[in-house]
Amino acid sequence: MNLLRMSAVPILEQLYLEERLLRTSVDNWCIVNDRTSRPTIVMGISGFTGGGTVIVDDGTVFVSFICNKNAIPGLQPYPHPIMSWTGQLYSEVLQGFGDFHLRENDYAFNSHKFGGNAQSIIKERWIHHTSFLWDYDIKNMEYLKHPTRAPKYRSARPHVDFLCRMKDYVPSKSTFIERTIKSVGNYFLVKPFGLDDITTEPSCTLPHSTKLLTRQELEDAYSSQSAQQSSENYGHQHTLPQLRSSCLPDEKKKIVCHPTKQLLEKETAGSMIVSDSSGAVVCSF
């Protein structure tokens, strides 16, 4: 397994890289990014799912596994077996630091979530992508509304009662990362890779499944959504028909996200990336 360690690589770049490695590489990969360079909202749609909408920032650690379907003996390339295998791996990693549990699709200490997962399975390979909450800024969490689709174990708890920070359980980020790499070594022969080692030839034959949206499109979508909200009750989760019609050729695609007025008013670059197939919606602010 090729081990790619990165630091402060923007989540968007990480997602692009992972997509490229998933679809064009024949090797197994473990990608560790110890934080993302700027706070970003990642909205999962038709693609990297399981994660819903998350805010990632420099307190988030990312670990992804990209594997051939036969990489792990006896492991079937389906969501549950893959999730179980990673649960087993992280249970070893976090032995002695807390009461680790795989709860539905999350990693938790007791019933407090610290890791969210998303998977994508293609014909011969799969990717399992985790965002770990090493630390988080409560102010950023306020951008997220309470989701309508939530795991049962959440029991309607607000973010602050549902989540926990890994730093309250594990002595240091490097402890967690080193132990993860060591555990991976129990399953694979680990070969270190640097970002520079990966050839940067343009993957022009591979259309990105993420697309950049402008701030204007986000604002238009929000306006359209606000108008719709007065006549229909979406609860806390909204669709963005404007985004769909302007950015995605297929009317059937659905984007679910949690835009907030605060976000639009914030002085930001306001770039946003939307997936039209198997990627993620990413909004940088």
Place this chain on the structure above:
Amino acid sequence: MALKLWASSTANAIRISCSSSRPDFPAFSIFRSFSSVIEGLKYTGSHEWVKQEGSVATVGITDHAQGHLGEVVFVELPESGAAVAKGSSFGAVESVKATSDVNSPVSGEVIEVNTKLTETPGLINSSPYEDGWMIKVRPSDPSELKSLMGSKEYTKFCEEEDAH
């Protein structure tokens, strides 16, 4: 009618059933832990099925696949008129846990997509071989079907996969 019920019950026990109707009696639920496989369809190793009727091939994912994926929340389908190639992805099925590519068993042109899946993606779970069909294709090479698995072969394939 009684004979048909008995036959269906027996067929379910050995996990092969006829595609004409879905049995609807309590005994069927006993065998829900097994994936159902339909006689008369062809199957791929990536768990798609294809039904050839004249010059139209209907494609979907199998009961085995939907069971492993979990609750389907979104289905990505191609446009009518799009070209599909045998063994290549034509869309994706998103479950609560993951998104998975769906590959076409045959090459050809998409002539119809199941628009009901937009509003009711769960049809793939509840009726993978009937209401949960995904695309209809006009095959460009009917001989491609010959290399696909029949129901017995596919049943064995699934057993071997699950035995690991």
